[in-house]
Amino acid sequence: MMNKDYIELLKEIKLEPTKPNRSASMHQDIRCLICSSVFNATPKSKVQNYRKHEKVGCPKCTEIARYGESREAYIEKIQSMGYEFEIIPTSRNHKVPVRNKNCDCGRWWITKSNHLISGRSFCQPCNNDTKRERMAYYNSLREKEYDFRFESYKTNVHKLTNRTYKKYKNEINPNNHKRTPANVVGGHQLDHILPVKVCFNWGIPIELCSSKENLRIVTRMENAVKWAHVTEIPKIFESYIPEDFDLKLKELNN
Numbered sequence: 001m002m003n004k005d006y007i008e009l010l011k012e013i014k015l016e017p018t019k020p021n022r023s024a025s026m027h028q029d030i031r032c033l034i035c036s037s038v039f040n041a042t043p044k045s046k047v048q049n050y051r052k053h054e055k056v057g058c059p060k061c062t063e064i065a066r067y068g069e070s071r072e073a074y075i076e077k078i079q080s081m082g083y084e085f086e087i088i089p090t091s092r093n094h095k096v097p098v099r100n101k102n103c104d105c106g107r108w109w110i111t112k113s114n115h116l117i118s119g120r121s122f123c124q125p126c127n128n129d130t131k132r133e134r135m136a137y138y139n140s141l142r143e144k145e146y147d148f149r150f151e152s153y154k155t156n157v158h159k160l161t162n163r164t165y166k167k168y169k170n171e172i173n174p175n176n177h178k179r180t181p182a183n184v185v186g187g188h189q190l191d192h193i194l195p196v197k198v199c200f201n202w203g204i205p206i207e208l209c210s211s212k213e214n215l216r217i218v219t220r221m222e223n224a225v226k227w228a229h230v231t232e233i234p235k236i237f238e239s240y241i242p243e244d245f246d247l248k249l250k251e252l253n254n
Helices: 004-012 043-053 059-080 113-118 124-167 196-202 220-224 235-240
Strands: 015-017 028-032 038-041 083-085 097-102 108-112 188-192 215-219
Touching: 004 015, 004 043, 015 043, 028 043, 038 043, 059 083, 108 124, 124 188, 124 196, 124 215, 188 220, 196 235, 215 220
Parallel strands: none
Antiparallel strands: 015 028, 028 038, 083 097, 097 108, 188 215
């Protein structure tokens, strides 16, 4: 059990042992009566430290006394950069993550305050907005590039398809059905069994997409709903079929 003299001495230097039943030479949590922080030490060492250096011995109070002015200057510098703190940093090295506010956009995010000074950190919400805008821009460029390449592919497929049909008309249209435009109700149409867009996405050469093995004559209704009725793909495309391909995917309807 701790000597009562130690307990009284600790109170005089504004410290309070949390486990007074322990010996003064044993480590325990000690509470500072000035700042209310709790730290681990031996009561005996704190008393001896006070007698020798006349210092309380609370690490937090010591840090405030030693670095208080520099911290104030540090915080003022960050605030002059346009930032606010939800909680003022208390660590002497300012490496503890804190929630900061950008005074320009008014949004909060968490970073280390020393990163703000060094320039390694900046407004995260604004940065995310910039990234999203940049990604949207590059996506639009990719979409435009995709559309351009697909339109070129489709144009060449249709040109070659017409030549293929003329050459193999008897095989493709043995019943000699009259072809009608796509906007006419009823009638028959020349159809690519595997749609042109799917051929493009799978990297199928124009010559194969336009080959007679991929052409047939179907009614307008069959052409409109063919994605729901396809049961197989022409064998000439077997080496191009993705491993995860599912015939029920609506990709076939694009």
